[in-house]
Amino acid sequence: MLLRTLLTNLRARSLPLAGSGMSIRFASTLAPLDSTKLTIEHTTTPKPKLAKEDLVFGKYFTDHMLEIEWTASSGWSTPKITPYHNLSLDPSTIVFHYAFELFEGMKAYRDSNGDIRTFRGDKNMIRMNKSAERIALPTFDGEELLKCIDKFLLVDRDFVPEGNGYSLYLRPTMIGTTASLGVGVPDKALLYVIASPVGPYYSSGFKPVSLEATDYAVRAWPGGVGDKKLGANYAPCVKPQLEAASRGYAQNLWLFGEEGYITEVGTMNVFFVFKNQDGKRELVTAPLDGTILEGVTRDSILELAKDRLDSAEWTISERKYTIGEVEERANKGELVEAFGAGTAAIVSPIKSIGFRDGRNIEVPVALGNSGELTSQVAEWIRKIQYGEESYKNWSRVAK
Amino acid sequence: MLLRTLLTNLRARSLPLAGSGMSIRFASTLAPLDSTKLTIEHTTTPKPKLAKEDLVFGKYFTDHMLEIEWTASSGWSTPKITPYHNLSLDPSTIVFHYAFELFEGMKAYRDSNGDIRTFRGDKNMIRMNKSAERIALPTFDGEELLKCIDKFLLVDRDFVPEGNGYSLYLRPTMIGTTASLGVGVPDKALLYVIASPVGPYYSSGFKPVSLEATDYAVRAWPGGVGDKKLGANYAPCVKPQLEAASRGYAQNLWLFGEEGYITEVGTMNVFFVFKNQDGKRELVTAPLDGTILEGVTRDSILELAKDRLDSAEWTISERKYTIGEVEERANKGELVEAFGAGTAAIVSPIKSIGFRDGRNIEVPVALGNSGELTSQVAEWIRKIQYGEESYKNWSRVAK
Numbered sequence: 001m002l003l004r005t006l007l008t009n010l011r012a013r014s015l016p017l018a019g020s021g022m023s024i025r026f027a028s029t030l031a032p033l034d035s036t037k038l039t040i041e042h043t044t045t046p047k048p049k050l051a052k053e054d055l056v057f058g059k060y061f062t063d064h065m066l067e068i069e070w071t072a073s074s075g076w077s078t079p080k081i082t083p084y085h086n087l088s089l090d091p092s093t094i095v096f097h098y099a100f101e102l103f104e105g106m107k108a109y110r111d112s113n114g115d116i117r118t119f120r121g122d123k124n125m126i127r128m129n130k131s132a133e134r135i136a137l138p139t140f141d142g143e144e145l146l147k148c149i150d151k152f153l154l155v156d157r158d159f160v161p162e163g164n165g166y167s168l169y170l171r172p173t174m175i176g177t178t179a180s181l182g183v184g185v186p187d188k189a190l191l192y193v194i195a196s197p198v199g200p201y202y203s204s205g206f207k208p209v210s211l212e213a214t215d216y217a218v219r220a221w222p223g224g225v226g227d228k229k230l231g232a233n234y235a236p237c238v239k240p241q242l243e244a245a246s247r248g249y250a251q252n253l254w255l256f257g258e259e260g261y262i263t264e265v266g267t268m269n270v271f272f273v274f275k276n277q278d279g280k281r282e283l284v285t286a287p288l289d290g291t292i293l294e295g296v297t298r299d300s301i302l303e304l305a306k307d308r309l310d311s312a313e314w315t316i317s318e319r320k321y322t323i324g325e326v327e328e329r330a331n332k333g334e335l336v337e338a339f340g341a342g343t344a345a346i347v348s349p350i351k352s353i354g355f356r357d358g359r360n361i362e363v364p365v366a367l368g369n370s371g372e373l374t375s376q377v378a379e380w381i382r383k384i385q386y387g388e389e390s391y392k393n394w395s396r397v398a399k
Numbered sequence: 400m401l402l403r404t405l406l407t408n409l410r411a412r413s414l415p416l417a418g419s420g421m422s423i424r425f426a427s428t429l430a431p432l433d434s435t436k437l438t439i440e441h442t443t444t445p446k447p448k449l450a451k452e453d454l455v456f457g458k459y460f461t462d463h464m465l466e467i468e469w470t471a472s473s474g475w476s477t478p479k480i481t482p483y484h485n486l487s488l489d490p491s492t493i494v495f496h497y498a499f500e501l502f503e504g505m506k507a508y509r510d511s512n513g514d515i516r517t518f519r520g521d522k523n524m525i526r527m528n529k530s531a532e533r534i535a536l537p538t539f540d541g542e543e544l545l546k547c548i549d550k551f552l553l554v555d556r557d558f559v560p561e562g563n564g565y566s567l568y569l570r571p572t573m574i575g576t577t578a579s580l581g582v583g584v585p586d587k588a589l590l591y592v593i594a595s596p597v598g599p600y601y602s603s604g605f606k607p608v609s610l611e612a613t614d615y616a617v618r619a620w621p622g623g624v625g626d627k628k629l630g631a632n633y634a635p636c637v638k639p640q641l642e643a644a645s646r647g648y649a650q651n652l653w654l655f656g657e658e659g660y661i662t663e664v665g666t667m668n669v670f671f672v673f674k675n676q677d678g679k680r681e682l683v684t685a686p687l688d689g690t691i692l693e694g695v696t697r698d699s700i701l702e703l704a705k706d707r708l709d710s711a712e713w714t715i716s717e718r719k720y721t722i723g724e725v726e727e728r729a730n731k732g733e734l735v736e737a738f739g740a741g742t743a744a745i746v747s748p749i750k751s752i753g754f755r756d757g758r759n760i761e762v763p764v765a766l767g768n769s770g771e772l773t774s775q776v777a778e779w780i781r782k783i784q785y786g787e788e789s790y791k792n793w794s795r796v797a798k
Contacts, residue, residue, distance in 0.1 A: 058491060058580025065490060086487045087495075091464060091593050092457060096486075096574055098637075099498040099630035135634040136641065171580055175495055176634075181457025181570055181595060183633055183666055185641065194490050196580060216622060223617030225635045231498035232631035234582055235534040235575075236624045238497075242535065242584065267582055 030075030033068060033140040033191075035147035040155060043083035052161055055199040057344070058169065062156035062195045066148055069177075070138045072187040079148045081155055084194070090179035100176025100186050101231035102131035105343040107167040108153050108195070108398070110160045111387035116153045116398040118170070119385045121146045123296045128172060130294075131228040136185045137174055145172065149193055150398040156195060157398075164386070165200025169344075201345035206369040208351035209250035209340075211265055213323050214240055216356075219254040219264060220291040226263075227290050234267070241266070251340075253323070253353055256291060260323040263291055268340035268348060269298035272326060273373055275334045280315055283373065285341075287318040297341040297381065300394070304380050305373075326353070330361045337371020338363045347378045429474030432467060432539040432590075434546035439554060442482035451560055454598040456743070457568065461555035461594045465547055468576075469537045471586040478547045480554055483593065489578035499575025499585050500630035501530035504742040506566040507552050507594070507797070509559045510786035515552045515797040517569070518784045520545045522695045527571060529693075530627040535584045536573055544571070548592055549797040555594060556797075563785070564599025568743075600744035605768040607750035608649035608739075610664055612722050613639055615755075618653040618663060619690040625662075626689050633666070640665070650739075652722070652752055655690060659722040662690055667739035667747060668697035671725060672772055674733045679714055682772065684740075686717040696740040696780070699793070703779050704772075725752070729760045736770020737762045746777045 043063045050060055065084045069077040094100045104124040109117045125142025132139050149170065153160070160168040172193045176186035217240040219233065220226020226233055237252070244252050251266035263286055264270055274282045283305050286292050305316050329335045340348035349370035353361040366372050383389040387397075442462040449459055464483045468476040493499045503523040508516045524541025531538050548569065552559070559567040571592045575585035616639040618632065619625020625632055636651070643651050650665035662685055663669055673681045682704050685691050704715050728734045739747035748769035752760040765771050782788040786796075 059578075061491065084490075087490055088485045088487050091483075091486055091572070091591055092460065092570070092595075095495060096500055096572060097502050097570070097630055098633035099500060100634045101495055101498060103496050134638060136637045169580070171491070171496070173490070173495060179458075181568070183637065185637060192490055196491075218620055218622030221617060221620040221623065223615060224620065224623075230634070231496055232634060234497035235499045235629070236631060238535045238582065238584060239533060 029073070031077070033076040033079070033144045035079060035144045035151075038079040038081065038148055038151055040081040040151070041083065042155070045083070049159065050197070052163065052166065052199060055161070055197050057198050058171075058196050060196055062159040062168070062197070064152065064155050066152045066193040068148070068191045070189040070191065072185075076138070076140060081152055087190070089177065092179045092181055093176075094178045094180065094186055095175040097181060098176075098183055099230070099232045100135055100137060100189075102128065102135065102137065102174050102229055103231070104128045104170075104172040104229060106170040106172065107198075107343060107385070108160055108170060109167050109385050109387070110162050113387075115387065116157055116160050116168075117385065117387050117395045118146075118149070118153070118398065120296050120300065120394050121149065121396060123299065124172065127229060127294055127296075128174070131230055132174055134225055134228045135230060137176055137189050140191070145191070146396070150396075152193060152195070153398040159195065159197050161197050161199070164382075165202075167198055167385075169196045169198045171195070201348075206349050206375070208349040208363075208365050208369055210248070210352040210354060211251050211253040211350060212244035212247060212249035213255060213260075213353055213355050214244065214252040215255045215260065216240070217252070218256065221256070222290055224291070227288065227292055227294060229293065237267070247354070247356075249354060255323055261320050262286060262323055262326065264293065265340040265348075265350070268342035268345070269293060269295040270338065270340050270350075271301065272321070272338045273336040273371060274329050275336050276315070280313055281336060282315040282317055283309070284317045284319060284321055286320060289320075295342060297343055297346060300381055301341055301377050304377060304391075308380065323353070327359075327361050330363070335361070336364060337366065337374055339371065339374040346381050347374050349374045428472070430476070432475040432478070432543045434478060434543045434550075437478040437480065437547055437550055439480040439550070440482065441554070444482070448558065449596070451562065451565065451598060454560070454596050456597050457570075457595050459595060461558040461567070461596070463551065463554050465551045465592040467547070467590045469588040469590065471584075475537070475539060480551055486589070488576065491578045491580055492575075493577045493579065493585055494574040496580060497575075497582055498629070498631045499534055499536060499588075501527065501534065501536065501573050501628055502630070503527045503569075503571040503628060505569040505571065506597075506742060506784070507559055507569060508566050508784050508786070509561050510796075512786075514786065515556055515559050515567075516784065516786050516794045517545075517548070517552070517797065519695050519699065519793050520548065520795060521792075522698065523571065526628060526693055526695075527573070530629055531573055533624055533627045534629060536575055536588050539590070544590070545795070549795075551592060551594070552797040558594065558596050560596050560598070563781075564601075566597055566784075568595045568597045570594070600747075605748050605774070607748040607762075607764050607768055609647070609751040609753060610650050610652040610749060611643035611646060611648035612654060612659075612752050612754050613643065613651040614654045614659065615639070616651070617655065619655070621689050623690070626687065626691055626693060628692065636666070646753070646755075648753060654722055660719050661685060661722055661725065663692065664739040664747075664749070667741035667744070668692065668694040669737065669739050669749075670700065671720070671737045672735035672770060673728050674735050675714070679712055680735060681714040681716055682708070683716045683718060683720055685719060688719075694741060696742055696745060699780055700740055700776050703776060703790075707779065722752070726758070726760050729762070734760070735763060736765065736773055738770065738773040745780050746773050748773045
């Protein structure tokens with residue numbers, strides 16, 4: 001909360017910010033994000049619903065969107081649900097030039113009662129605020145945004161598709177909207193949420209992927225922003241993905257440093273399972289050292305694994321580990337399975353990891369298309385997401 | 400050109416790109432960027448010109464803008480000069496989510512004949528294409544864009560302010576405009592140029608700045624994109640700048656690694672001058688190792704220094720050097736001067752570098768507000784920019 005404190009101090013002292021051309025007003029006049037002020041304007045031209053088999057991730061959106069403007073002088077304005085519409089922005093707007101932008105990925109699920117549920121949205125709100133703070137965009141009360149999202153879900157509830165694996169993908173987004181080419185603290189921002197109905201990531205069972213061990217491009221580094229969900233982390237990863245694709249791989253396995261630490265896969269966190277000498281199994285993922293996105297699915301897997309796997313048989317580790325360790329243990333027959341983890345797929349099983357020198361690590365898929373734990377954790381999480389099982393406060397019904 | 404080749408190959412083979420939902424058409428149908436097709440629509444509501452003393456960097460723009468759309472299926476469309484206007488974009492557009500955005504900074508100067516000149520725009524075009532290639536946005540013939548920019552300058556020539564230090568700042572920008580939340584290769588893009596009249600960076604002589612030696616945040620990393628002019632490199636640097644400002648410093652001196660390599664200052668390249676034991680002076684800047692922006696001003700200073708400084712008295716070095724070396728040589732009396740270098744200011748003299756542990760390096764400013772070489776190179780470049788002196792093909796008159 002260092003930056004917010006600093007900004008508040010700067011505002012409180014009414015200091016002009018260097019190079020920004022803005023003067024900042026007294027902090028106490030700033031309005032908080034307030035869900036009770038939400039207004040709703042219903043569309044007069046509802047869209048036809050697409051057939052479930054025609055759904056494509058992130059291409060087709062619901063009838064409405066949620067928008068909340070922010071200014072440094074007034075704080076958060078009235079949350080508004082309005083018909084889905086284009087954004088009209090001056091070409092000098094800082095989101096186009098300096099990547100003042102961040103987002104979240106969440107999903108809403110239709111349960112067997114027809115209720116609309118979201119999964120651990122509180123975690124998304126915490127991360128969204130951390131992302132905002134890191135690039136000097138405004139923070140907000142996450143529960144207030146969740147309440148607005150609940151109302152948005154009720155307005156567009158007919159777009160939440162029914163059935164296992166179907167969901168409404170939610171994209172909370174924040175952009176800096178100051179119209180000025182000066183590189184400085186944004187004095188205007190727009191928080192908005194759009195929603196896209198999506199089908200199952202795997203329409204007919206898991207399809208395990210081959211990865212390219214990637215050391216020629218680096219996704220994140222200490223002192224950088226790789227642990228935040230900023231737009232800045234995504235565009236630079238597309239070219240390495242194309243390069244991997246040109247060599248027949250589905251995704252990059254992002255390595256870090258001369259040691260070859262394993263960090264993430266594509267746009268997901270990644271887990272490996274090893275069999276130890278003592279017969280115990282170890283579920284391993286990289287620690288949150290500043291280079292790893294704080295994935296909600298990652299956290300959920302760790303928590304469920306600690307809770308549900310027998311600790312006499314399993315060790316759950318957040319620790320640094322290298323591609324060298326994975327290769328060595330694969331050679332010894334100690335590599336059990338591996339999978340990516342993220343909101344889009346829940347889990348994505350891995351079948352092999354190739355190197356540019358021609359070496360290849362085969363990753364076992366005991367069940368044919370995935371490992372046993374891979375399949376297990378997917379089912380654990382799915383049941384909670386669809387309200388088939390209750391677990392802590394992880395599932396929230398929109399009211 | 401690896402990515403373009405790859406993309407062309409992909410297109411030629413009409414492959415669907417993973418996750419993008421696009422199919423790519425045959426390469427030979429793609430139109431190049433063609434300045435001869437330029438169309439001009441003049442504004443019917445010309446803006447009043449601001450008084451020179453009211454100019455603020457990047458806040459006030461000319462009557463028109465230059466726009467060129469690109470699609471993966473058709474290539475570059477007709478370049479258009481139109482009245483300055485907002486961009487209207489779907490909220491799912493990838494520029495808002497994944498930072499598919501890059502820019503250039505150039506200036507146009509009014510010479511004593513009233514002609515409008517640009518400075519080394521060919522270098523900006525090369526860099527802009529490198530930036531585009533790095534994030535899978537389309538490349539183009541830089542000379543064609545320069546010809547369009549020349550026409551744009553002639554249309555808005557009355558906005559190019561007269562006088563030493565005054566100029567019209569040009570902001571070529573490219574954004575990905577695919578409306579889809581899939582992280583993949585953009586199939587639509589917009590290249591546009593806007594222009595803002597600006598006054599002198601230093602209205603009454605140099606003002607040397609104090610820097611904070613910054614090791615807690617890292618601007619760029621090998622294998623990253625710090626050498627490209629991408630939006631992604633900018634938003635993450637604002638919070639560290641605020642932190643430095645809170646401790647009384649104007650800018651961050653970006654260090655890299657445990658060794659404390661000096662890389663850049665704020666959003667500028669940086670140069671140091673040392674006095675060697677043999678009496679020679681050394682002008683030092685960091686080499687282009689992938690973490691350093693390939694500054695046009697940086698390149699111009701190196702080239703002019705090699706050309707104009709007596710090699711019996713000067714060594715010009717692109718080499719790695721550390722904050723430790725700077726501190727040690729300051730202690731020995733061997734630090735002569737230091738300055739940032741970039742399009743906005745040409746040069747920005749440095750008077751001190753502070754550390755968070757309280758240490759401070761005083762940087763000599765022999766002329767009171769700058770060092771001698773700092774002042775010299777600023778004048779060399781200024782004369783070429785304003786057409787007072789001809790040097791190679793560095794200054795181009797808009798025709």
